[in-house]
Amino acid sequence: xxxxxxxxxxxxxxxxxxxxxxxxxxxxxxxxxxxxxxxxxxxxxxxxxxxxxxxxxxxxxxxxxxxxxxxxxxxxxxxxxxxxxxxxxxxxxxxxxxxxxxxxxxxxxxxxxxxxxxxxxxxxxxxxxxxxxxxxxxxxxxxxxxxxxxxxxxxxxxxxxxxxxxxxxxxxxxxxxxxxxxxxxxxxxxxxxxxxxxxxxxxxxxxxxxxxxxxxxxxxxxxxxxxxxxxxxxxxxxxxxxxxxxxxxxxxxxxxxxxxxxxxxxxxxxxxxxxxxxx
Numbered sequence: 001x002x003x004x005x006x007x008x009x010x011x012x013x014x015x016x017x018x019x020x021x022x023x024x025x026x027x028x029x030x031x032x033x034x035x036x037x038x039x040x041x042x043x044x045x046x047x048x049x050x051x052x053x054x055x056x057x058x059x060x061x062x063x064x065x066x067x068x069x070x071x072x073x074x075x076x077x078x079x080x081x082x083x084x085x086x087x088x089x090x091x092x093x094x095x096x097x098x099x100x101x102x103x104x105x106x107x108x109x110x111x112x113x114x115x116x117x118x119x120x121x122x123x124x125x126x127x128x129x130x131x132x133x134x135x136x137x138x139x140x141x142x143x144x145x146x147x148x149x150x151x152x153x154x155x156x157x158x159x160x161x162x163x164x165x166x167x168x169x170x171x172x173x174x175x176x177x178x179x180x181x182x183x184x185x186x187x188x189x190x191x192x193x194x195x196x197x198x199x200x201x202x203x204x205x206x207x208x209x210x211x212x213x214x215x216x217x218x219x220x221x222x223x224x225x226x227x228x229x230x231x232x233x234x235x236x237x238x239x240x241x242x243x244x245x246x247x248x249x250x251x252x253x254x255x256x257x258x259x260x261x262x263x264x265x266x267x268x269x270x271x272x273x274x275x276x277x278x279x
Contacts, residue, residue, distance in 0.1 A: 022206040025220045027156045030207075031110065031131055033217040034154045038111035046091055046117045052254065055121050056096035060148050060178045061270035062259035065246040067097065072176050072244065072274050073144055079103040082143040085168065087132050087161075087177075088150010091117035095125040106142075108132070109150070132161045137168045145169055147177040153221055156207070158229075162236025166277050175238055175275040181245065181268040184258065185223045191260030196267075229273065238275035246270050 058067035080102030089107035098105040132151035186202040210219035248264025
């Protein structure tokens with residue numbers, strides 16, 4: 001599960017100081033930046049968040065909503081024998097859980113280093129390094145597709161990704177993905193009280209970009225409003241079945257970037273879109 005990056009005005013990358021800004025970033029630049037960022041930061045990410053994610057647990061976001069309880073892909077007992085594609089799989093934790101239910105998952109990620117962590121943890125899940133906008137599978141290869149904070153927040157053209165997902169799904173196939181809740185873009189990405197005051201326009205779709213001294217993007221995240229996401233789902237050839245906004249549970253005391261119990265009890269942090277292929 002790839003999570004939203006903790007935003008800051010200045011940051012370090014490859015030994016050079018660079019800056020955060022808001023500017024346009026297209027498909028190629030966004031993909032290149034995401035591959036490089038996750039390759040550089042996969043070790044730290046897995047070290048910091050691996051215990052929470054587990055080796056074979058399916059968690060939809062920092063709130064800790066577990067697929068074993070949520071059943072957004074359908075009843076766990078109904079997953080047996082199904083072909084499932086996980087997009088933006090990271091170290092394939094979700095895919096291992098799916099395999100334990102008897103499904104046949106394939107874990108896809110853009111980052112070579114993230115997939116090396118999947119190999120380190122182990123298991124029999126097939127791993128594929130590829131871009132979500134150009135899935136290397138035949139039409140109708142999968143019964144289900146899922147993504148826990150993977151790919152969708154980082155692509156300039158989500159409709160292109162959704163159409164690719166639709167292409168590789170069989171008729172009636174379900175596509176479930178989670179992203180940062182769009183309302184969070186209006187607030188500072190801070191876990192404390194400073195993150196509770198609106199600081200920007202919710203309607204500003206300008207991407208968040210971290211760039212090096214030459215202006216080369218090294219991290220890109222794209223904002224879509226809630227209405228944009230719904231329209232993108234429909235334009236991608238899906239029917240929206242449900243929109244889940246997990247509440248922050250009492251047991252979860254962690255802070256993860258801009259997520260925290262303080263903010264989670266007041267405003268949503270994650271949006272999960274449950275979709276079905278339109279035939």
